[in-house]
Amino acid sequence: MVRPFCRSPHQLHHCHADISSHPSTMLPANFFFFILVIVIIALATIAPPVSAERYDYSTANLSTRWVNNAAALQHSVGYSDGSAVRAIVLRSPKTFYGPSYAAGFFCSPPCDAFLFAVYIVYTNSGAGITMTTTGIPQVVWSANRARPVRENATLELTYNGNLVLSDADGSLVWSSGSSGRSVAGMEITDTGNLVLFDQRNVTVWQSFDHPTDTLLPGQSLMEGMKLRANSTTTNSTENRVYMAVQPDGLFAYVESTPPQLYYSHSVNTNKSGKDPTKVTFTNGSLSIFVQSTQPSNISLPQASSTQYMRLEFDGHLRLYEWSNTGAKWTVVSDVIKVFPDDCAFPMACGKYGICTGGQCTCPLQSNSSLSYFKPVDERKANLGCSPLTPISCQEMRSHQLLALTDASYFDVSHTILNATNRDDCKQSCLKNCSCRAVMFRYGQNDSDGTCFSVSEVFSLQTIQPEALHYNSSAYLKVQLSPSASASTANKTKAILGATISAILILVLAITVITLYVQRRKYQEIDEEIDFEPLPGMPVRFSYEKLRECTKDFSKKLGEGGFGSVFEGEIGEERVAVKRLESAKQGKKEFLAEVETIGSIEHINLVRLIGFCAEKSNRLLVYEYMPRGSLDRWIYYRYNNDPLDWCTRCRIIMDIAKGLCYLHEECRRKIAHLDIKPQNILLDEKFNAKLADFGLSKLIDRDQSKVVTVMRGTPGYLAPEWLTSQITEKVDVYSFGVVLLEIICGRKNIDISQPEESVQLINLLREKAKDNVLIDIIDKKSTDMVSHHQEEVIKMLKLAMWCLQNESSRRPSMSMVVKVLEGAVSVENCLDYSFANANSVISAQDNPSTYSAPPSASILSGPR
Structure with missing residues (x-):
């Protein structure tokens, strides 16, 4: 029977042999050989050059994403020592069996942390390349040695040619930095070099340029x-x-x-x-x-x-x-x-260790059993020693030098002190606190030698002077314990002072405890007020239930001025639990806020599932938003790809509809007062929802303005905050700032920019006056500049309408929605003299007028 088509050079000989020796053929063998040669030439012409000589496991194409999971990666093998590899690209061995290079995930036992690495594994290519459990894999390069990743971490070769490693929570761990370059694919070469190459097979990035160990x-x-x-x-x-x-x-x-x-x-x-x-x-x-x-x-x-x-x-x-x-x-x-032996290596016996014939000991005073050092680990002498009393520069009078005769040090290039005799050498070290040891080398006369100083002591070694033709002594600086010869008068004063201090501290402690117990008693009476269930109120959870569902608050998603947010799971639903840590509200006000926010529901508001108000513990339970907050997608903090124009438009519309509902469709108007990208969360499909109502304010329908202390975040505050008389139009101003940031792909206030571009609103004013708004569009988004330029300019004009200094000239959010839907046009006569953010920021620096710290409460991070 004729074998299937040969899949590797190792099978070529067998295919040829089977065809030429088939007993049923009646034609000459040369004829079949000729036909075989033609077929091979034709296939070589058709086949891509990368896979012409090996299995196509060694290369990967753009826009490919791999998950660190044994079930997801074909080549996954565990080894007898507990290590494991999960290969992504694998090079065929040069022989039928043998060591081969691969790149992928690797873990050492107990395999709870993984490297993205290049390693050597034992493989065979009998029926496709397969890894065996022979030998232990040897890591020869790794990308993230300082920050291993977890199970389900991802590696992605992005469409713009960047190799990106992210942890299971989506956080960026490492990237090749080749974004924007002409990359066609990735390959592991015969020499173990992980390469990103372009269309002409020219290397764009390679692991050989970034060696590890x-x-x-x-x-x-x-x-x-x-x-x-x-x-x-x-x-x-x-x-x-x-x-x-x-x-x-x-x-x-x-x-x-x-x-x-x-x-x-x-x-x-x-x-x-x-x-x-x-x-x-x-x-x-x-x-x-x-x-x-x-x-x-x-x-x-x-x-x-x-x-x-x-x-x-x-x-x-x-x-x-x-x-x-x-x-x-x-x-x-x-x-x-x-080196003659291992003792000459710097880490043979760790810090301060003395190496003698391969054995490690801690330093002892010459001709004495007095010890100033102890082993780091009694069972592992090679880990070195540590001083019994750490050296303190404030106690230089208590410094002393421990003499070690016939001891040498590996480094003879360190600081040479201006001292040619032993005493001067020792004194020069005692006068310099950064000196931790000196080595004095001399010949027959110890009054004429060389003095070396070190600021950190690693392994020393004992020497035989007759073998080295010189003598060497080491002097290690040690810290003496306080002198035991203090006078009786000083002891009495010390004891008396200590006694008086102890009595005062005891009285103070009793007073503080008494006041605390009384305050706690009244506080608990207030905390234990029994609240009747209120209509429309979300689910009320016990603190123990929320502690259990968040696994004792172990996975933090983010934090802000009012508390921290943790990931949890209630039943089969993932949730985000916000624990308020610095809220100044009383319990009644807290529950009133829960009732108000919990009773409203809209597709563009993050859903409040429940709450906890148990003694001093106050927590809010929200729905989980897997894409995290908007800022991580428009500021490019995690090396993410730019959002396309359609996605940006959908996000802008979602924000507008959420604000419109709060302002115009609730029984009482709700001003959010902290609209910013960190408080806008995205679900799996990039649908946007408003979050974090910790600073919101209820406004009666018959009120034209309300008076309140300044609250919010610098850079997003409307000018009228300086008067403390505000309406819901402050949210419209903040919406205009966020809209501007989404289009420009940067922060409103960014000190990393040139001085004239630090404040985006000032830059907008200048570009609007010169009619060159296109200059501030996000340059990373090619479709905004190339295909949607006219729509983007209209959107910028909508942002300018929202940024008008006079609140009465700004549109309502329902008007903004109509503009976004195309039913209404943007007002033509716009005032370009937008308020300078500096005036608002400087006012915020006065703590008496600002109710929250600059980093307002957020629900940032993936949910």
């Missing part, structure tokens, strides 16, 4: 780049050990102030050109290329299998190779070979 064959470290070690074998956060390429070679440091050098491979050169120094890992060497010189090579074992080089948390730079015999990774070389 590992080098792969063919990868280069350019001048200024660093390898930075992981904290431990299972903790991917950055260690203090790093290796850097500098103009004159390769150097390794421990991070401190200043950095401490423990390895150098320098190249002598008179560098005059502009080409940067680079270090390249090739098969058999680590080559250092410096301008106008021959490469300086560090010899490595020739590769017989897949290799990688890793800077490890103990300071070693180790070369690993896959062993087919043992089916595991083995160390084939320690690249840093200048």
